[in-house]
Each structure stands twice: as structure tokens, then as C-alpha cells.
Amino acid sequence: MSTASTKSPQPESSYPHLVRRTVEACRVAKEAAATAAEGIATGSSPLLNTLREREKQLDEMDMEIDAGVTLAITQVSETEARELLACMKFMISLERIGDLLLSFGSSAQAAGPRLDPQDTRDLTHMATVLEKMLSDAGTAFSTRDVKKAVDVLRADAEMDRLRNLIFLRHIENPENVQRQASLQVIFMTQSLERAGDHAKNLAEEVCHFVSGHTVRHVLMAYDKPVEQMFIDWLRSRDEKH
Numbered sequence: 538m539s540t541a542s543t544k545s546p547q548p549e550s551s552y553p554h555l556v557r558r559t560v561e562a563c564r565v566a567k568e569a570a571a572t573a574a575e576g577i578a579t580g581s582s583p584l585l586n587t588l589r590e591r592e593k594q595l596d597e598m599d600m601e602i603d604a605g606v607t608l609a610i611t612q613v614s615e616t617e618a619r620e621l622l623a624c625m626k627f628m629i630s631l632e633r634i635g636d637l638l639l640s641f642g643s644s645a646q647a648a649g650p651r652l653d654p655q656d657t658r659d660l661t662h663m664a665t666v667l668e669k670m671l672s673d674a675g676t677a678f679s680t681r682d683v684k685k686a687v688d689v690l691r692a693d694a695e696m697d698r699l700r701n702l703i704f705l706r707h708i709e710n711p712e713n714v715q716r717q718a719s720l721q722v723i724f725m726t727q728s729l730e731r732a733g734d735h736a737k738n739l740a741e742e743v744c745h746f747v748s749g750h751t752v753r754h755v756l757m758a759y760d761k762p763v764e765q766m767f768i769d770w771l772r773s774r775d776e777k778h
Contacts, residue, residue, distance in 0.1 A: 551609065552613050552621065555602055555624050556620060556624060558602055559602060559624040559627050559678065561598070562598045562599075562628060563631065563674060563679075563739075564675060565591055565594050566591075566595060566634050566638075566671050567671040567672050567675065569588055569591035569592070570634075570665075570668035570732070571664075572584060572585070572587055572588055572591065572638075573645075573664040573667075573729075574661050574664035577645050578657065580649070580657075582646050585642040586642070588638050589642075591639075592638065595635035598631075598632075599628045599632040606622070606624060619746050620746055622746070626738075630735040630736070630738045631739075633735050634671070634732045637728040640728045641728040644722075644725045644728070645721070645725060648721035652722070653717065656703065656718075656722050659702060660703070660722070662699055663696060663699045663729040663730070664729060666692055666695050666699075667696070670689045670692045670736040670740075671736055671739075673689045673692075673740075674686070674740055677739075677740060677743045682743075683744060683748070685743075686740040686747075687740070688740075689739065689740035690740050690741070692733075692736075696729065697733075699726075703722060704726065707719040707723055
């Protein structure tokens with residue numbers, strides 16, 4: 538009879554595996570945003586219910602990558618370590634996006650058929666923009682494509698525009714129209730807008746680990762849009778070389 542002790546399985550900690558899992562997590566979050574868009578557009582409760590499974594997947598991936606990076610971080614090169622840290626930061630934002638989309642789904646189900654058609658259209662548009670932001674963020678991370686990251690930064694302005702339109706209708710209500718499900722609409726709007734902020738964080742993180750500079754620090758010295766500042770910095774760097 539063997540006396541060897543049975544060890545608990547260790548998390549996969551290879552650098553390529555952790556990067557692949559981070560890219561996969563971007564895909565899961567993108568699919569969750571697509572589900573939110575279709576669910577609100579069609580009013581499908583069964584579809585919105587599947588957001589819970591996406592949120593659970595992202596939670597599990599967050600724990601997996603956190604454990605894996607902890608094991609791997611001292612065994613890789615400086616460049617790889619920087620990308621592993623980006624993986625951890627990505628997962629923090631992706632896990633939060635999963636939570637926000639689950640909250641969105643709960644509010645959508647609470648509102649049900651009381652949603653105004655215009656609110657349905659704007660919320661569907663917001664969720665669709667979020668889906669594209671997450672798709673571009675995943676591509677930017679996997680291919681080190683700064684242009685895709687800048688696309689994400691630009692898309693955040695559309696999220697803010699739609700949020701403002703919805704808030705104008707339900708909070709200021711200049712036409713003094715009686716509206717239904719305003720509380721749920723505000724919650725849904727806030728969930729999507731905050732998810733968009735987290736997607737923007739993903740793009741900023743790509744800019745950081747690809748270039749070694751943070752967009753936010755550059756903005757402290759100059760009054761320019763974030764994407765323009767980063768493009769200017771890249772141009773000046775290329776001219777020096």
C-alpha cells in the first residue's frame with residue numbers, strides 16, 4: 538500500500554496559460570454584454586437569467602488567475618511579469634463588469650414590460666457599445682494593439698452620452714411626462730455606465746503595459762483628451778527613434 542500523500546491540485550501558473558485565460562475572460566465578459574443587449578431588447582427573462590452563469594465564470598477565472606500569477610510572477614522575465622500584473626488588473630475589472638451586468642439583468646427583470654420603448658432602445662445601444670468595448674479590449678490585450686485600446690477610450694464618450702440622455706428623461710424630465718420604472722432604468726443605466734468605465738480601465742492598462750507609461754499621469758500635465766495625449770506621446774517617442 539502506498540504511503541505517498543495525496544496533494545491538492547495546484548493552479549496552472551504558466552505564463553502562456555494565464556495570458557490565454559485572461560483573453561478568454563474578456564470573451565466571457567463580451568458575451569455577457571451581448572446577452573444583456575439581447576435580453577433587454579427582447580424582454581427575455583430566461584436570457585437575462587444566464588448572466589448569473591457568466592458572472593460565476595468570471596469570479597472563478599478571477600480566483601484562478603490571481604492564484605496562478607502569485608505562483609508565476611517570480612519565475613518569468615521582467616516583460617512577462619508586467620503582462621502578468623496586467624492580467625491580474627484585467628481580471629479585477631472583468632469580475633466587476635460581471636457583477637454589474639448581473640445587477641443590470643436583475644433590474645431589467647424587475648422593470649419587465651413597464652420599460653418605455655425609448656429606454657429599451659438606449660439601454661440596448663449602451664449594452665452593444667459595451668460589448669464592442671470589451672471585444673476591442675480583448676484584442677488590444679492579446680495583440681498589444683494600442684489603436685484598439687484607443688478605440689475603447691473613445692467609445693466611453695458614447696456611453697456617457699447615452700447615460701445623460703436617459704438621466705435627462707427620468708431625473709430632470711423637462712417635458713414633465715409621467716414615466717414608469719424610472720428607478721430600475723436609472724439602476725440599469727448606472728450599471729452599464731460603470732461597466733463601461735471598467736472597460737476603459739482595461740484599455741488604459743493595455744496602454745500602460747505596452748508603453749510603460751500611464752495615460753492618467755500624462756493627463757496631469759496636459760489638458761487634452763486621453764486618447765489624443767497617448768497618440769501624441771507615441772508620436773514623440775517614434776520621432777526620437
